[in-house]
Amino acid sequence: NRSQYRAMIGQESVTTDGKPIRLYANIGTPSDIASALENDAEGVGLFRTEFLCLGRRTIPDEEEQFKSYKEACRLMGGRPIIIRTLDLGSDKQSELLNLPQEKNPALGFRGIRIGLTHPELFSCQLRAIYRASVCGNLSILFPMITSVREILQIKKLIRSVQDELTKRQIPWRSCPIGIMIETPASALLSDELAGEVDFFSIGTNDLTQYTLAMDRQNGSLDSFYDPYSEAVMKEIEITVRNGHRYGCQVGICGELAADTAVTDRLLKMGVDSLSVSPHMILPVRKAIRESCTDPVPAF
Ligand code: PEP
Ligand code: MG
Numbered sequence: 001n002r003s004q005y006r007a008m009i010g011q012e013s014v015t016t017d018g019k020p021i022r023l024y025a026n027i028g029t030p031s032d033i034a035s036a037l038e039n040d041a042e043g044v045g046l047f048r049t050e051f052l053c054l055g056r057r058t059i060p061d062e063e064e065q066f067k068s069y070k071e072a073c074r075l076m077g078g079r080p081i082i083i084r085t086l087d088l089g090s091d092k093q094s095e096l097l098n099l100p101q102e103k104n105p106a107l108g109f110r111g112i113r114i115g116l117t118h119p120e121l122f123s124c125q126l127r128a129i130y131r132a133s134v135c136g137n138l139s140i141l142f143p144m145i146t147s148v149r150e151i152l153q154i155k156k157l158i159r160s161v162q163d164e165l166t167k168r169q170i171p172w173r174s175c176p177i178g179i180m181i182e183t184p185a186s187a188l189l190s191d192e193l194a195g196e197v198d199f200f201s202i203g204t205n206d207l208t209q210y211t212l213a214m215d216r217q218n219g220s221l222d223s224f225y226d227p228y229s230e231a232v233m234k235e236i237e238i239t240v241r242n243g244h245r246y247g248c249q250v251g252i253c254g255e256l257a258a259d260t261a262v263t264d265r266l267l268k269m270g271v272d273s274l275s276v277s278p279h280m281i282l283p284v285r286k287a288i289r290e291s292c293t294d295p296v297p298a299f
Contacts, residue, residue: 005282009040013285015267016292022273023285024082026253028054030068033075035278040285043080045275046141046201046253047072049125050086053093059086059121065128073136080137082178082201082275085125087111087143091217106215111144111180116153126161130172139176141201146185151196182206182254187235194246201275202239204254208232227256233265240270251275263287268295 013023024045025036029052036044052060052068060068072081088094089110097118102108115122129140142154158177165172181187182203190200204227209216211231214224236252243250251273256262258276260283266274267288276284 005286008282008285008289011285011289013042013288015288016290017294019267019293021267021271021288022080022251023281023288024080024251024253024273024275025278025281026275027072027278028052030071030075032278033072036281037075039278039281041079041278041281043082043137044072044076045082045251045273047081047083048087049084050088050092053086053088053096056096059096062124062128062131065125066131069129069132069138070135073132073138076136078137080139082139082141083129084141084143084180085112085115085122085129089114106209112142112150112154113144115142116150119157123157123161126158127165129175130161130165131170133173133175134171138173139178139199141178141180143180143203144183144206145179145181145193146183147189148192148196151179151193155196178248180206180253181235181239182210184211184235187239190239190242191245194243194248197248199249199251200239200243202236202250202252202254202271204232204236204252204256207235207254208256211235227259228262232256233269236266236271237269244270249273258284260284260287264291267291267293 013021022042024043025041026046027033027036027044028048069083090106099109162172176198178197178199178201179193180203181190181200186193205216208227208229212229214221240250249272252266252271253275257274258280263284274284
């Protein structure tokens with residue numbers, strides 16, 4: 001089986017009816033790039049930057065973040081990298097910020113909510129990303145979006161970071177910006193959100209958790225938790241349709257992207273890219289090459 005996947009190295013990720021699908025890797029730190037490249041990733045579709053904070057007592061400062069993003073660019077050598085801004089809170093390292101204990105952390109202070117409440121922290125990361133933007137092919141992705149208002153606030157902060165860098169004569173490049181579609185609100189509002197951004201990345205882990213109202217980490221719900229829920233499939237369909245109508249590319253970066261049992265179905269819905277753990281790239285490439293985006297097979 002391993003050799004059948006090894007044979008996928010160097011092959012194109014293209015469906016039987018000729019649609020190229022971008023097949024990217026999910027990483028947590030630049031050190032994951034080695035295995036992404038070994039498995040022939042075409043880019044990094046999700047750089048979970050909160051992993052840079054793992055096991056630490058403080059959040060890395062601008063210089064340290066800049067070095068990590070620059071290193072990722074160097075290792076990827078011009079291939080696209082989608083950097084997601086810190087998605088702290090809920091289950092991930094919320095103690096770093098001295099946040100108050102919450103009764104429902106998954107429904108609480110996490111993701112972009114922390115960034116917009118602590119603009120100095122958020123701008124520090126944006127500065128590090130824009131400084132690294134001249135070193136590679138970077139896009140920026142924002143987690144846990146629920147409204148157009150949040151995007152407008154983000155864009156305002158982006159503009160002020162860009163103005164500041166320009167004033168200080170630090171070179172930067174403009175980067176495509178995208179949002180995670182991982183709340184039911186964002187899937188339902190995807191027509192309005194699409195007008196504000198360049199791409200969508202569907203986070204099926206949280207989207208499933210919030211759509212089914214089931215804690216993704218609560219093992220005692222396993223018999224109820226359905227990763228193939230038709231409710232989530234419908235949200236993916238709505239998101240792709242709305243994204244495409246307004247010129248947004250739509251990818252999936254949650255676990256569902258790596259599930260080869262649904263690759264054909266996801267591609268038939270029109271999904272443009274899949275981002276998966278490095279070890280799943282080759283199996284998913286094989287599944288893409290056996291899929292057809294045309295609902296009516298040609299005879
Ligand atoms: C998701 O929610 O599907 C996702 C990709 O983000 P994370 O797993 O980091 O929450
Ligand atoms: Mg998520």
